Amino acid sequence: MLLRSFAVQGSWNYQTLIGTGLAFILVPALKNVHAGDPEGLRRALGRHTELFNSHPYLASVAAGAIARLEADGTPPEMVARFKAAVRGSLGTLGDRLVWLMWRPMSVLLGVSLVLAGAAWWVGALAFLVVFNALHLWMRVWGLRIGLRDGLQIGRTLKGVPFPRMGDRAAQAGALLAGFAAALAATGRGSRPWEWGVAAAAALLGIALGPRVRPAAAAAMVLALVAGLVLART
Amino acid sequence: MTVLVALALEWVGGRSVEGMRKLNVRFSGAPAQGLTPAALAGRHLAPVAIDFARGAGLTLAAVLLLGWLLRAIDFSGFPSVAVGTLLRVSVVAGLASALRLFGRAHYPLFIAGAAAGVVVAWLA
Numbered sequence: 456m457l458l459r460s461f462a463v464q465g466s467w468n469y470q471t472l473i474g475t476g477l478a479f480i481l482v483p484a485l486k487n488v489h490a491g492d493p494e495g496l497r498r499a500l501g502r503h504t505e506l507f508n509s510h511p512y513l514a515s516v517a518a519g520a521i522a523r524l525e526a527d528g529t530p531p532e533m534v535a536r537f538k539a540a541v542r543g544s545l546g547t548l549g550d551r552l553v554w555l556m557w558r559p560m561s562v563l564l565g566v567s568l569v570l571a572g573a574a575w576w577v578g579a580l581a582f583l584v585v586f587n588a589l590h591l592w593m594r595v596w597g598l599r600i601g602l603r604d605g606l607q608i609g610r611t612l613k614g615v616p617f618p619r620m621g622d623r624a625a626q627a628g629a630l631l632a633g634f635a636a637a638l639a640a641t642g643r644g645s646r647p648w649e650w651g652v653a654a655a656a657a658l659l660g661i662a663l664g665p666r667v668r669p670a671a672a673a674a675m676v677l678a679l680v681a682g683l684v685l686a687r688t
Numbered sequence: 689m690t691v692l693v694a695l696a697l698e699w700v701g702g703r704s705v706e707g708m709r710k711l712n713v714r715f716s717g718a719p720a721q722g723l724t725p726a727a728l729a730g731r732h733l734a735p736v737a738i739d740f741a742r743g744a745g746l747t748l749a750a751v752l753l754l755g756w757l758l759r760a761i762d763f764s765g766f767p768s769v770a771v772g773t774l775l776r777v778s779v780v781a782g783l784a785s786a787l788r789l790f791g792r793a794h795y796p797l798f799i800a801g802a803a804a805g806v807v808v809a810w811l812a
Contacts, residue, residue: 465736468712475716479732482725493724500728501721559789566783571808629794630801632786637805639779649773653780657802660781661795664788671778671785672695678774679692683761 456480456522457598460515471506477518478503484522502531509542510549512593517541519601520608527605537606544609548617553589556621560628561586567631570638589620636660689757691775697750704742708735 463476478500485503489496509517517538524534565582569575604611640653660667716731723731787798 462732462736465739466712466716466732466734468709468715468717468735470713470717475728475732478723478728482728486725497722497724500723500725504716504720504723504728555789559786563783563786567805570805572812625790626794626797628790629787629797630804632783632790633798633801633803634805634808635801636780636783637802638809639776639783641806641809642776645776649776652773652777656777656781657784660784661787661792661798664785667781667785671782674774674778675691676695678771678778679689682768682771683689 456483456518457515457594459483460518460594460598463514464511471504472508473511473514474504474507477507477514477521480514480518481522481525484518485525488522488525499525499531502535505535507538507542509545510553512553512590513545513549513597515594515597516545516601516608516612519598519603520605521601523602523605529606541608541612544612548612548615549593552617552621552624553593556624556628557589558586560624560631563628563631563635567635567638570635570642689761690754693750693754693757697746701743701746704746708739708742711735711738 459480459482463473463480465479466475467473468475481503482500485496485499489499503521507517520541521534521538524537529537561582564585565578567578568581569578600611601608636657640650640657645653660671712735715735720728720731784798787795
Protein backbone atom coordinates (compact mmCIF):
# COMPACT_ATOMS: atom_id res chain seq x y z
CA MET A 456 0.00 0.00 0.00
CA LEU A 457 2.85 2.36 0.80
CA LEU A 458 4.50 1.89 -2.60
CA ARG A 459 1.16 2.27 -4.39
CA SER A 460 0.52 5.52 -2.51
CA PHE A 461 3.37 7.16 -4.46
CA ALA A 462 1.23 6.87 -7.61
CA VAL A 463 -1.98 8.17 -6.03
CA GLN A 464 -2.17 11.15 -8.39
CA GLY A 465 -1.34 9.11 -11.49
CA SER A 466 -4.85 9.30 -12.93
CA TRP A 467 -5.84 12.70 -11.45
CA ASN A 468 -8.82 14.00 -13.42
CA TYR A 469 -11.46 16.70 -13.18
CA GLN A 470 -14.31 14.29 -12.34
CA THR A 471 -13.19 11.87 -9.63
CA LEU A 472 -9.94 13.69 -8.73
CA ILE A 473 -7.78 11.02 -7.02
CA GLY A 474 -10.63 8.52 -6.60
CA THR A 475 -9.07 5.90 -8.90
CA GLY A 476 -5.69 6.44 -7.22
CA LEU A 477 -7.21 5.77 -3.80
CA ALA A 478 -8.80 2.54 -5.04
CA PHE A 479 -5.43 1.57 -6.55
CA ILE A 480 -3.77 1.95 -3.11
CA LEU A 481 -6.51 -0.08 -1.45
CA VAL A 482 -6.26 -3.11 -3.77
CA PRO A 483 -3.95 -5.21 -1.49
CA ALA A 484 -6.09 -4.51 1.60
CA LEU A 485 -9.36 -5.21 -0.21
CA LYS A 486 -7.98 -8.42 -1.73
CA ASN A 487 -7.18 -9.53 1.78
CA VAL A 488 -10.60 -8.57 3.18
CA HIS A 489 -12.51 -10.13 0.26
CA ALA A 490 -10.34 -13.22 -0.21
CA GLY A 491 -12.48 -15.86 -1.94
CA ASP A 492 -15.22 -13.33 -2.77
CA PRO A 493 -14.39 -11.80 -6.18
CA GLU A 494 -17.81 -10.18 -6.48
CA GLY A 495 -17.42 -8.46 -3.10
CA LEU A 496 -13.94 -7.30 -4.15
CA ARG A 497 -15.29 -5.79 -7.38
CA ARG A 498 -18.09 -4.01 -5.54
CA ALA A 499 -15.62 -2.61 -3.00
CA LEU A 500 -13.25 -1.42 -5.74
CA GLY A 501 -16.16 0.25 -7.54
CA ARG A 502 -17.16 2.12 -4.38
CA HIS A 503 -13.65 3.41 -3.86
CA THR A 504 -13.18 4.74 -7.41
CA GLU A 505 -15.75 7.43 -6.62
CA LEU A 506 -14.74 11.05 -6.11
CA PHE A 507 -12.06 11.55 -3.50
CA ASN A 508 -9.49 14.23 -2.86
CA SER A 509 -6.85 15.00 -0.26
CA HIS A 510 -3.31 16.19 -0.17
CA PRO A 511 -1.40 13.45 -2.07
CA TYR A 512 1.03 12.80 0.79
CA LEU A 513 -1.82 12.48 3.29
CA ALA A 514 -3.89 10.18 1.06
CA SER A 515 -2.08 7.39 2.90
CA VAL A 516 -3.88 8.45 6.11
CA ALA A 517 -7.23 7.97 4.40
CA ALA A 518 -6.12 4.75 2.70
CA GLY A 519 -4.90 3.27 5.99
CA ALA A 520 -8.08 4.24 7.83
CA ILE A 521 -10.34 2.92 5.03
CA ALA A 522 -8.39 -0.36 4.97
CA ARG A 523 -8.96 -0.65 8.70
CA LEU A 524 -12.70 0.11 8.35
CA GLU A 525 -13.06 -2.45 5.55
CA ALA A 526 -11.21 -5.04 7.64
CA ASP A 527 -13.52 -4.31 10.60
CA GLY A 528 -16.59 -4.91 8.40
CA THR A 529 -17.84 -1.31 8.63
CA PRO A 530 -20.98 -0.75 6.47
CA PRO A 531 -20.20 0.85 3.06
CA GLU A 532 -22.45 3.86 3.81
CA MET A 533 -20.41 4.67 6.90
CA VAL A 534 -17.13 4.29 4.97
CA ALA A 535 -18.48 6.69 2.32
CA ARG A 536 -19.44 9.22 5.03
CA PHE A 537 -16.01 8.83 6.60
CA LYS A 538 -14.31 9.53 3.25
CA ALA A 539 -16.40 12.64 2.72
CA ALA A 540 -15.61 13.83 6.25
CA VAL A 541 -11.82 13.46 6.14
CA ARG A 542 -11.00 14.63 2.63
CA GLY A 543 -11.36 18.34 3.39
CA SER A 544 -9.14 18.32 6.46
CA LEU A 545 -6.50 16.10 4.82
CA GLY A 546 -6.35 18.55 1.92
CA THR A 547 -6.11 21.66 4.07
CA LEU A 548 -3.54 20.27 6.50
CA GLY A 549 -1.23 19.03 3.74
CA ASP A 550 -1.60 22.04 1.44
CA ARG A 551 -0.76 24.49 4.18
CA LEU A 552 2.25 22.61 5.50
CA VAL A 553 3.75 21.19 2.29
CA TRP A 554 2.86 23.47 -0.62
CA LEU A 555 2.71 26.79 1.23
CA MET A 556 5.57 26.38 3.72
CA TRP A 557 7.83 23.35 3.34
CA ARG A 558 8.35 23.39 -0.43
CA PRO A 559 9.20 27.12 -0.71
CA MET A 560 11.49 26.82 2.30
CA SER A 561 13.27 23.81 0.75
CA VAL A 562 13.65 25.64 -2.58
CA LEU A 563 15.08 28.69 -0.81
CA LEU A 564 17.57 26.46 1.00
CA GLY A 565 18.85 25.08 -2.33
CA VAL A 566 18.91 28.54 -3.95
CA SER A 567 20.74 30.03 -0.95
CA LEU A 568 23.43 27.35 -1.11
CA VAL A 569 24.02 27.97 -4.82
CA LEU A 570 24.09 31.75 -4.35
CA ALA A 571 26.55 31.29 -1.48
CA GLY A 572 28.93 29.52 -3.85
CA ALA A 573 28.02 25.83 -3.63
CA ALA A 574 27.91 23.73 -6.81
CA TRP A 575 24.48 23.62 -8.49
CA TRP A 576 24.08 19.95 -7.67
CA VAL A 577 24.64 20.60 -3.95
CA GLY A 578 21.70 23.04 -4.00
CA ALA A 579 19.54 20.58 -5.92
CA LEU A 580 20.50 17.74 -3.59
CA ALA A 581 19.79 19.83 -0.47
CA PHE A 582 16.33 20.67 -1.84
CA LEU A 583 15.57 17.03 -2.66
CA VAL A 584 16.79 15.71 0.71
CA VAL A 585 15.01 18.30 2.88
CA PHE A 586 11.75 18.28 0.91
CA ASN A 587 11.54 14.51 0.70
CA ALA A 588 12.43 13.99 4.36
CA LEU A 589 9.01 15.42 5.27
CA HIS A 590 7.31 13.91 2.24
CA LEU A 591 8.42 10.34 2.99
CA TRP A 592 7.76 10.71 6.70
CA MET A 593 4.20 11.90 6.00
CA ARG A 594 3.45 8.91 3.78
CA VAL A 595 4.81 6.32 6.23
CA TRP A 596 3.35 8.01 9.32
CA GLY A 597 0.00 8.55 7.60
CA LEU A 598 -0.44 4.93 6.59
CA ARG A 599 0.59 3.74 10.04
CA ILE A 600 -1.79 5.95 12.01
CA GLY A 601 -4.58 5.37 9.49
CA LEU A 602 -4.32 1.61 9.94
CA ARG A 603 -4.03 2.01 13.71
CA ASP A 604 -6.84 4.48 14.37
CA GLY A 605 -9.44 3.80 11.67
CA LEU A 606 -12.61 5.75 12.44
CA GLN A 607 -10.83 7.66 15.24
CA ILE A 608 -8.39 9.27 12.82
CA GLY A 609 -10.16 12.63 13.14
CA ARG A 610 -9.22 12.79 16.82
CA THR A 611 -5.60 11.92 15.97
CA LEU A 612 -5.45 14.58 13.27
CA LYS A 613 -6.52 17.26 15.77
CA GLY A 614 -3.33 16.61 17.73
CA VAL A 615 -0.82 16.43 14.85
CA PRO A 616 2.02 18.93 15.05
CA PHE A 617 1.54 20.17 11.46
CA PRO A 618 0.66 23.78 12.40
CA ARG A 619 3.77 24.00 14.61
CA MET A 620 5.92 22.46 11.86
CA GLY A 621 4.43 24.95 9.40
CA ASP A 622 5.36 27.84 11.71
CA ARG A 623 8.94 26.57 12.03
CA ALA A 624 9.19 26.17 8.24
CA ALA A 625 7.84 29.71 7.80
CA GLN A 626 10.49 31.07 10.17
CA ALA A 627 13.28 29.22 8.36
CA GLY A 628 11.82 30.29 5.02
CA ALA A 629 11.75 33.98 5.99
CA LEU A 630 15.37 33.77 7.15
CA LEU A 631 16.43 32.03 3.91
CA ALA A 632 14.44 34.46 1.73
CA GLY A 633 16.34 37.37 3.27
CA PHE A 634 19.65 35.54 2.95
CA ALA A 635 19.09 34.60 -0.70
CA ALA A 636 17.77 38.05 -1.66
CA ALA A 637 20.83 39.74 -0.11
CA LEU A 638 23.21 37.34 -1.84
CA ALA A 639 21.48 37.85 -5.19
CA ALA A 640 21.58 41.64 -4.72
CA THR A 641 25.21 41.87 -3.71
CA GLY A 642 26.57 38.89 -5.63
CA ARG A 643 29.58 38.56 -7.90
CA GLY A 644 30.12 41.41 -10.32
CA SER A 645 27.49 43.72 -8.86
CA ARG A 646 28.19 47.43 -8.40
CA PRO A 647 27.15 49.58 -5.42
CA TRP A 648 24.50 51.42 -7.48
CA GLU A 649 23.00 48.05 -8.35
CA TRP A 650 22.64 47.28 -4.64
CA GLY A 651 20.34 50.29 -4.27
CA VAL A 652 18.24 49.19 -7.24
CA ALA A 653 18.13 45.65 -5.87
CA ALA A 654 17.10 46.93 -2.41
CA ALA A 655 14.24 48.84 -4.03
CA ALA A 656 13.25 45.68 -5.90
CA ALA A 657 13.31 43.74 -2.62
CA LEU A 658 10.99 46.30 -0.99
CA LEU A 659 8.67 46.07 -3.98
CA GLY A 660 8.71 42.29 -3.71
CA ILE A 661 7.86 42.43 -0.01
CA ALA A 662 5.07 44.96 -0.58
CA LEU A 663 3.43 43.15 -3.49
CA GLY A 664 4.15 39.56 -2.44
CA PRO A 665 3.41 36.83 -5.01
CA ARG A 666 1.80 39.44 -7.31
CA VAL A 667 5.30 40.62 -8.21
CA ARG A 668 6.28 37.25 -9.70
CA PRO A 669 4.60 37.54 -13.11
CA ALA A 670 6.18 40.98 -13.50
CA ALA A 671 9.58 39.64 -12.40
CA ALA A 672 9.33 36.70 -14.84
CA ALA A 673 8.23 39.07 -17.63
CA ALA A 674 11.18 41.38 -16.85
CA MET A 675 13.57 38.40 -17.05
CA VAL A 676 12.19 37.31 -20.40
CA LEU A 677 12.24 40.89 -21.68
CA ALA A 678 15.85 41.37 -20.56
CA LEU A 679 16.99 38.16 -22.19
CA VAL A 680 15.12 38.73 -25.44
CA ALA A 681 16.35 42.34 -25.64
CA GLY A 682 19.88 41.16 -24.91
CA LEU A 683 19.70 38.56 -27.64
CA VAL A 684 18.31 41.03 -30.18
CA LEU A 685 21.02 43.56 -29.32
CA ALA A 686 23.66 40.84 -29.48
CA ARG A 687 22.63 39.97 -33.03
CA THR A 688 22.60 43.53 -34.35
CA MET B 689 19.20 31.56 -22.16
CA THR B 690 18.81 28.69 -19.70
CA VAL B 691 16.39 30.83 -17.65
CA LEU B 692 14.41 31.68 -20.77
CA VAL B 693 14.09 28.05 -21.82
CA ALA B 694 13.25 27.03 -18.22
CA LEU B 695 10.44 29.62 -18.07
CA ALA B 696 9.09 28.41 -21.41
CA LEU B 697 9.30 24.79 -20.26
CA GLU B 698 7.43 25.69 -17.06
CA TRP B 699 4.65 27.33 -19.06
CA VAL B 700 4.33 24.54 -21.61
CA GLY B 701 4.60 21.92 -18.86
CA GLY B 702 1.76 23.54 -16.90
CA ARG B 703 -0.52 23.66 -19.94
CA SER B 704 0.29 20.05 -20.83
CA VAL B 705 -0.55 18.88 -17.29
CA GLU B 706 -3.97 20.55 -17.61
CA GLY B 707 -4.47 18.79 -20.94
CA MET B 708 -3.40 15.50 -19.37
CA ARG B 709 -5.94 15.91 -16.58
CA LYS B 710 -8.69 16.50 -19.12
CA LEU B 711 -7.54 13.42 -21.04
CA ASN B 712 -7.58 11.38 -17.82
CA VAL B 713 -11.33 11.88 -17.62
CA ARG B 714 -11.58 9.40 -20.51
CA PHE B 715 -9.45 6.84 -18.71
CA SER B 716 -10.74 7.08 -15.18
CA GLY B 717 -13.23 9.92 -14.99
CA ALA B 718 -16.28 7.89 -14.00
CA PRO B 719 -16.56 5.62 -10.96
CA ALA B 720 -16.53 2.09 -12.35
CA GLN B 721 -18.55 -0.74 -10.89
CA GLY B 722 -17.44 -4.32 -11.35
CA LEU B 723 -13.75 -3.64 -11.98
CA THR B 724 -11.25 -6.40 -11.36
CA PRO B 725 -7.97 -5.38 -9.67
CA ALA B 726 -6.16 -5.86 -12.99
CA ALA B 727 -8.63 -3.64 -14.86
CA LEU B 728 -8.34 -1.00 -12.17
CA ALA B 729 -4.54 -1.12 -12.42
CA GLY B 730 -4.85 -0.64 -16.19
CA ARG B 731 -7.14 2.38 -15.75
CA HIS B 732 -4.72 3.91 -13.29
CA LEU B 733 -1.36 2.98 -14.79
CA ALA B 734 -2.12 3.91 -18.41
CA PRO B 735 -2.33 7.63 -17.50
CA VAL B 736 0.85 7.22 -15.41
CA ALA B 737 2.69 5.86 -18.46
CA ILE B 738 1.35 8.64 -20.71
CA ASP B 739 2.28 11.26 -18.14
CA PHE B 740 5.79 9.83 -17.90
CA ALA B 741 6.15 10.03 -21.68
CA ARG B 742 4.80 13.61 -21.60
CA GLY B 743 7.31 14.73 -18.95
CA ALA B 744 10.26 12.91 -20.51
CA GLY B 745 9.42 14.20 -24.00
CA LEU B 746 9.06 17.80 -22.86
CA THR B 747 12.31 17.70 -20.86
CA LEU B 748 14.22 16.15 -23.76
CA ALA B 749 12.80 18.73 -26.19
CA ALA B 750 13.81 21.57 -23.83
CA VAL B 751 17.35 20.21 -23.41
CA LEU B 752 17.77 19.79 -27.19
CA LEU B 753 16.34 23.27 -27.86
CA LEU B 754 18.64 24.83 -25.27
CA GLY B 755 21.67 23.07 -26.69
CA TRP B 756 20.81 24.22 -30.20
CA LEU B 757 20.19 27.84 -29.10
CA LEU B 758 23.47 27.99 -27.19
CA ARG B 759 25.35 26.80 -30.28
CA ALA B 760 23.41 28.90 -32.79
CA ILE B 761 23.45 32.31 -31.09
CA ASP B 762 26.49 34.54 -30.98
CA PHE B 763 26.67 36.03 -27.48
CA SER B 764 29.74 38.16 -28.12
CA GLY B 765 27.76 41.40 -28.37
CA PHE B 766 25.46 40.54 -25.47
CA PRO B 767 24.91 43.64 -23.28
CA SER B 768 25.65 41.75 -20.07
CA VAL B 769 25.59 44.72 -17.65
CA ALA B 770 22.08 45.93 -18.50
CA VAL B 771 20.69 42.44 -18.86
CA GLY B 772 22.50 41.27 -15.73
CA THR B 773 21.10 44.14 -13.68
CA LEU B 774 17.55 43.53 -14.87
CA LEU B 775 17.91 39.83 -14.15
CA ARG B 776 19.35 40.56 -10.72
CA VAL B 777 16.50 42.93 -9.89
CA SER B 778 13.91 40.37 -11.04
CA VAL B 779 15.47 37.60 -8.98
CA VAL B 780 15.74 39.79 -5.86
CA ALA B 781 12.11 40.94 -6.18
CA GLY B 782 10.99 37.32 -6.62
CA LEU B 783 12.99 36.08 -3.63
CA ALA B 784 11.85 38.94 -1.38
CA SER B 785 8.21 38.32 -2.34
CA ALA B 786 8.48 34.97 -0.53
CA LEU B 787 8.30 36.86 2.77
CA ARG B 788 4.58 37.49 2.14
CA LEU B 789 4.12 33.76 1.70
CA PHE B 790 5.69 33.00 5.07
CA GLY B 791 3.95 35.89 6.83
CA ARG B 792 5.00 39.49 7.35
CA ALA B 793 5.26 38.81 11.09
CA HIS B 794 8.56 37.08 10.31
CA TYR B 795 10.19 40.21 8.89
CA PRO B 796 12.82 40.36 11.71
CA LEU B 797 14.03 36.95 10.53
CA PHE B 798 14.05 38.19 6.93
CA ILE B 799 16.19 41.17 7.99
CA ALA B 800 18.51 38.86 9.97
CA GLY B 801 18.84 36.59 6.92
CA ALA B 802 19.55 39.57 4.68
CA ALA B 803 22.25 40.79 7.08
CA ALA B 804 23.82 37.32 7.07
CA GLY B 805 23.67 37.30 3.26
CA VAL B 806 25.47 40.64 3.04
CA VAL B 807 28.18 39.39 5.41
CA VAL B 808 28.65 36.17 3.41
CA ALA B 809 28.79 38.13 0.12
CA TRP B 810 31.31 40.55 1.63
CA LEU B 811 33.50 37.71 2.97
CA ALA B 812 33.39 35.97 -0.41
